[in-house]
Amino acid sequence: MENQVLNIENFSFYYGDSQALKDINLSINKNRVTAIMGPSGCGKTTLIRAINRMHELTENTRTEGSIKLYDENIYELDPIIVRRRIGMVFQKPNPFPTMNIYDNVIAGYNLNGIKLKKSEKDIIVEESLRKSALWGEVKDNLYKKGTFLSGGQQQRLCIARALAMKPEILLLDEPTSALDPKATAHIEELISELKNYVTMLIVTHNMGQAARISNDAVFLYLGELIEHGKTKKLFTTPQDKRTEEYLTGKFG
Amino acid sequence: MNNEINNNIEVISNQNFDVDYFKEKKINFRIFKDKFFKYSTIAGALFISLLLAYILFYIARQGISSINWNFLTELPKPPGEIGGGVANAIVGTLIMILLASIIAIPVSIAIGVYLSEDKQTKLSYWVRTGLEILQGMPSISIGIVVYVWVVLQMGSFSGLSGGIALAIMMLPVIAKSTEETLKMVPYSLKEASMALGVPYYKTILKVVLPSGLSGILTGILIAVARIAGETAPLLFTSFGNPFMSADVMKPMNSLPLVIFNYASSPYKEWHNLAWGASFLLVLIILILNITAKIISRKWKIKF
Numbered sequence: 001m002e003n004q005v006l007n008i009e010n011f012s013f014y015y016g017d018s019q020a021l022k023d024i025n026l027s028i029n030k031n032r033v034t035a036i037m038g039p040s041g042c043g044k045t046t047l048i049r050a051i052n053r054m055h056e057l058t059e060n061t062r063t064e065g066s067i068k069l070y071d072e073n074i075y076e077l078d079p080i081i082v083r084r085r086i087g088m089v090f091q092k093p094n095p096f097p098t099m100n101i102y103d104n105v106i107a108g109y110n111l112n113g114i115k116l117k118k119s120e121k122d123i124i125v126e127e128s129l130r131k132s133a134l135w136g137e138v139k140d141n142l143y144k145k146g147t148f149l150s151g152g153q154q155q156r157l158c159i160a161r162a163l164a165m166k167p168e169i170l171l172l173d174e175p176t177s178a179l180d181p182k183a184t185a186h187i188e189e190l191i192s193e194l195k196n197y198v199t200m201l202i203v204t205h206n207m208g209q210a211a212r213i214s215n216d217a218v219f220l221y222l223g224e225l226i227e228h229g230k231t232k233k234l235f236t237t238p239q240d241k242r243t244e245e246y247l248t249g250k251f252g
Numbered sequence: 253m254n255n256e257i258n259n260n261i262e263v264i265s266n267q268n269f270d271v272d273y274f275k276e277k278k279i280n281f282r283i284f285k286d287k288f289f290k291y292s293t294i295a296g297a298l299f300i301s302l303l304l305a306y307i308l309f310y311i312a313r314q315g316i317s318s319i320n321w322n323f324l325t326e327l328p329k330p331p332g333e334i335g336g337g338v339a340n341a342i343v344g345t346l347i348m349i350l351l352a353s354i355i356a357i358p359v360s361i362a363i364g365v366y367l368s369e370d371k372q373t374k375l376s377y378w379v380r381t382g383l384e385i386l387q388g389m390p391s392i393s394i395g396i397v398v399y400v401w402v403v404l405q406m407g408s409f410s411g412l413s414g415g416i417a418l419a420i421m422m423l424p425v426i427a428k429s430t431e432e433t434l435k436m437v438p439y440s441l442k443e444a445s446m447a448l449g450v451p452y453y454k455t456i457l458k459v460v461l462p463s464g465l466s467g468i469l470t471g472i473l474i475a476v477a478r479i480a481g482e483t484a485p486l487l488f489t490s491f492g493n494p495f496m497s498a499d500v501m502k503p504m505n506s507l508p509l510v511i512f513n514y515a516s517s518p519y520k521e522w523h524n525l526a527w528g529a530s531f532l533l534v535l536i537i538l539i540l541n542i543t544a545k546i547i548s549r550k551w552k553i554k555f
């Protein structure tokens with residue numbers, strides 16, 4: 001059980017009066033990629049935004065149950081601490097337009113007012129960019145604006161920015177939905193390599209992508225967790241009829 | 253049978269001819285209306301450009317001869333004596349603009365941030381309405397209010413009260429432009445910052461505001477350009493002063509006041525000074541506006 005990084009217990013989520021997630025129970029193991037699948041509106045994004053408490057930016061939301069990072073309930077920690085330990089990458093690449101590549105990567109430290117020596121910063125920037133497979137492409141242009149990069153490079157820059165904080169978990173919310181096939185393949189390859197450093201949860205609409213990159217898979221439907229298991233098992237011998245129908249394209 | 257068909261064809265072609273002829277007439281009229289509309293918009297645009305050019309030219313012709321080193325560095329002389337300058341008015345204008353900016357910029361940026369963050373609340377609705385009313389408020393009314401609130405309390409006219417009156421005039425301009433600029437900053441940037449564990453206030457100060465910097469600066473410059481030529485709010489506040497004074501607690505001169513006072517005087521030399529001051533003021537405002545345009549174009553951040 002020591003392997004469990006995240007434990008979601010009896011978790012329900014409400015937007016005002018409507019319930020978006022119903023009694024979710026889910027545990028995530030260390031250094032694995034877990035794909036969260038399901039048709040539109042099933043609560044995938046809601047679930048991962050609840051994990052680093054980003055849902056609190058939206059008014060009128062309410063949660064029940066608990067989400068534990070190791071032994072600590074994240075709803076009892078300060079959201080600022082939670083978000084430093086659980087990083088997030090969004091659908092659309094969103095590098096800071098006012099900052100160059102170097103500053104974008106180190107932004108988590110600079111913006112939080114964490115003082116570091118220049119040499120320490122250099123190490124973090126290089127390490128993060130190497131992990132996100134961007135170092136080779138940008139090492140000569142570190143002081144250029146991040147918004148000059150291509151979409152796929154921008155997304156890898158955002159991954160580097162999240163990795164620089166050395167998070168325990170990285171949440172990816174459909175990270176390739178705004179990218180072309182080549183950039184998507186690059187990101188997928190990257191995710192497979194990154195699991196050595198960090199535990200990942202990835203929301204995806206693309207079943208092929210889930211099958212290619214994840215170790216475990218979760219199927220959500222209408223706010224309920226229908227099935228959770230090894231990706232291979234879930235794709236070949238789904239236990240629930242709804243999972244099977246979704247995977248075979250009967251709905252979704 | 254053949255005849256009948258021929259007749260019919262004739263009838264039809266005649267009709268067609270009639271219809272075509274009728275249509276062509278109508279089309280010509282429509283083309284005329286179209287051109288008329290197009291050229292009247294161009295005429296309107298030309299008219300306003302020429303009017304502006306003529307005003308600038310006229311003020312420059314009247315004022316440029318008064319502008320020389322003495323004009324910029326000397327104090328006004330008593331009527332009858334030749335020469336003299338408006339150094340005290342230039343210094344006074346700059347000090348009061350500075351004072352107004354120090355007061356208005358932080359407050360109005362805070363208001364703009366609030367409005368862009370809390371778009372839908374009742375308070376923001378009232379604040380927005382209030383700003384619109386304030387923007388439309390006659391500047392002389394603002395002058396009277398500041399006279400009662402500040403000048404009477406302090407017991408004397410002062411540069412400070414002039415600065416306060418001008419600050420009130422700047423407020424709605426900067427607040428509105430800040431709000432509009434920050435609304436354009438994508439929500440995803442705020443999310444990116446919050447997801448790194450950056451507190452809300454730092455997200456606003458270090459991510460959202462810098463992303464909207466060019467728009468905010470443009471708003472500030474336009475607000476300064478707007479108040480630089482204001483006379484009415486200064487009449488009962490800074491009052492005017494024939495001597496050099498940098499003391500904000502004392503009456504202070506300013507370029508618009510020089511123009512107002514000297515242009516309505518009977519002396520020829522003073523009229524020249526007023527024209528010179530007009531030219532200088534127009535020049536300052538022109539430079540401010542052009543700088544604002546350049547900043548908003550060059551520093552624009554693409555998201």
